[in-house]
Amino acid sequence: MLKRTYSHILGYTGNMLIGFSIVLMIPVIFCFLYPDEWKNSWYFVESSVITFIIGFALRYPNKTDKNNVLTVKEGAIVVLLVWTLNILFSALPFMFSHTLNFTQAVFEATSGWTTTGLTVVDVTKISKLLLIWRSLMQYFGGAGFAIIVTSSIIGPAGFGFYHAEGRTDNLLPNVKKSAKMIMLIYGTYAILGMFFYVLAGMKFFDAFNHSLTALATGGFSTRVNSIGEFNSKTIEFITIILMVLGTTGFGVHFTLWKGDFKTFIKNPEPWLLFSLILFFTPFVTNNLSSIFPNFSEAFRHSLFQDISALTGTGFSTVSFNNWPGFSMMALIILMIIGGGMDSTSGGLKLYRVFVLLKLIVIEVTSFFLPKNVVKSYVVWKGQMKRIIDSSTIKEILLIFALYFITYITGVMILLGHGYSVMDSLFEFASALSTVGLSVGITTPNAPISVLWTETVGMFLGRLEFMVVLYALAKMFRDIDILIMERKETKRIKSD
Template identity: 60%
Template sequence: MYVLSLKKRYQIVFGYIGNLFIYFPVLLMIPVLFCFWYPEEWGDSLYFIASALVSLAFGFAFKYWLKVKPGTPISVQEGAIIVVFAWVFGIVFSALPFIFAGILNFSQAIFESTSGWTTTGLTLVDVTKIPKIFLVWRSLMQFFGGAGFAIIMMSAIVGPGGFGLYHAEGRVDNLVPNVKSSVRRILVIYFSYAIIGVIALKAAGMGWFDAFNHSLTGLATGGFSTRAGSIGEFNSVTIETVTIALMFFGATGFGIHYTLWKGNFRALAKNGEPKLMGITVLLFVPLLMASTFGYLFSHASESFRHAAFQAVSALTGTGFSTVDFTFWSQKGLYAGLYLLTLLMIFGGDMDSTSGGLKQYRLYALIKLIGVEIKEFFLPRSAVVRTEIWKGESKRYIDSNLVKEILVIFSLYFLTFGVGTAVISFYGYSLADSAFEYASALSTVGLSVGITRPDAPSGIIWTETVGMFLGRLEFLVIVYGITKMIKDAKLAFKVEDKKPRKFGGNENT
């Protein structure tokens, strides 16, 4: 009876996955629309059409074979399994156009696709040589990856089924009590900023194609660029200013955006994440200026301009740059690289498109330290409750949050240490290795030149795993895998206890 029930639950899980990939071809076909403006690339559209057909066949096979009713509720644990498989299959199908076109091999294509969907921005392609349709696809992967598969799947999931999925992906910003209404509001905010970004970048001096791509990847804190020199190739203070604004918008939690849109400035003022993010930038910009002034820049204004842009790009997890970090490494400017590594580790707000440890957890940790100091001077019987705001919601720091911070921080630094060691094993300095892997694990995209097409497979796959773990924040993957292993063990245990017939006699 238990095995039958378990089988039905997994039918629902994989039915939802199939449902997603029936709709996934819509995303794969969006780049094809750009061929109307660039007709010379119609031939390249065949690679996307073929990939869309593969996804469609996969989706139909799962959905109609398993026959799942729309709206069937799923738990958070089952949602974790869906999220893990959805990301894995989504990355594979998104890599197919690069493989079919012969632009990248399998390992490289998976890396590029993972970098796109996780909004990292590390790349193995030469953007000056690949067709525009692939540049658009890279930008779209980052834009939709910033929203997350949980958001995208709301178009395929009806009713209570969406709740487990939404929270399984690590989102806590319920803008309104109804999850689907929250998703709609997030998408309205997200698409509105993207449109404003395109117009602002065009007005700042970019062409429409560059403005479209950089608005999407800037807001998604992804960092894929249409130029080899990233934002620095435009050499425009106005463009850099608009990009900084987009990066900050992307790294700010959707709950905080919603609070701002509603005009609830009282609640907005109580949110600590934006304040901490601003203070961090203000502290690190002078330090970056001091570590590079005289070595790279001879004027204070120029030093401030580049230090501010790099600081924001690293902290928000975007990965745009106006300087060549390979040159920093060659010059031995390790102090600057370590400062940027710290910013990448810190990351942006919770429930934003950014990666890293997240400002919410850092802010909670700072408040906890303050409380411990305060309690030292209070009577033992005194009870102190520490509030922390998330959008319009007031919460209190409790043991569950403390445990989450401890687990996330431990898993992050354990993975960071292993990844850094693997890269340094290939002969790179500790500063370069730490910088590159922090960029992958915190889904940033800045590089000192280690990540390139001829990089060893060991480095490519180590960074691929790091990007995946960093984007899903470890626990979702751990929960999903643990749930499947536990279910498998229980199923085998039940099967072993079933009576078996041998020659007409029953043995247990």
């Protein structure tokens, strides 16, 4: 039974890698637009061939059954394997081109696939193909590469992947249709973003990359000073729209696409998103008034950075070197809260925060009610009304606990390297919540242990802990079962 299960798992992993080998070839297409880049295309061709060979080696001896439905725990193992292998193979072009060493390349690839945006490359010195590759990693990482390839290759088995990926809203009756709908929504927004960026004065290359990474709430930029280098209020406004679209859950988007505005306004996440922005922006604006020439500039940069932090995008328009402590703490809080469930954002997620806030209100108000009165606890999520039971609350509290345990551990490691408390709190919140804003800790010259600490933080933050725990728990349990079976077999033979 275990042999068959893991044969399916390896087969599905092979399928994913075969699909990923095609994705690795996408940057080569841009050589027709930028002929000088043909010399850099071989880095992607070589990476694609290696990925295909390994994918085929896993797929060929392990036939998959299209009618087999993976459990969430089995799906978690595949997601863990695929994300790990995708990151490693995505790092190859950086290493083959001698742009980055192994640690740096894995860091950059992890930052890309987890839609974080922290970077160790000098964007002024690397090839256009590598810049495009960074943006594509964030785009596919945001959409959930695993669910896209799964839905197109292995049919019903995709159920386990879809939910292991952190998606809980089935937009349509089956996973394949849901994934196609996600890509339709995602693709439409990306094209519109490119169009409006070009209208605002961006060159096509910049518009293409920034539209993908803004929508993915990723934050990789083709410019050293991010969005701030364009110094354009119009471009900043377009970016804000894309960031908000990216941080909105796909289930919420689908209600709008269906024209179901009644259901849309019942969803708490958009309300909480705008409430937090409305609450924090005035305070941060006032706090920044001393470092900007006028109120208008303080408000402009406060609004952009607040939205960038909360949505988990990581674009910036200014440096944080001279920011007051209050404003820095505000950004840290917003990064930790994070964006919407079933979106491209990281963090604790608005839905979970809302559920706990509502629980507090209900518990306080129930104190004044008769003991025999039972209040139902209902929250809208996407198209559905969900009853919040004890198991849901336990899961949320578990994720919160794992998040803060990891956060404190990461901050302590950074502190151990001599960074200040504020910088350590800020940088690791950015990594763990897959944001990408930086105070300067993340650089090519950062200690290897710092880069690996942030790499692990980004990975755990993107997969939201439970996927990793499910996968590891199942694998260790299966290993234990296998050992026991072998011992039993040996005992029987000896008898």
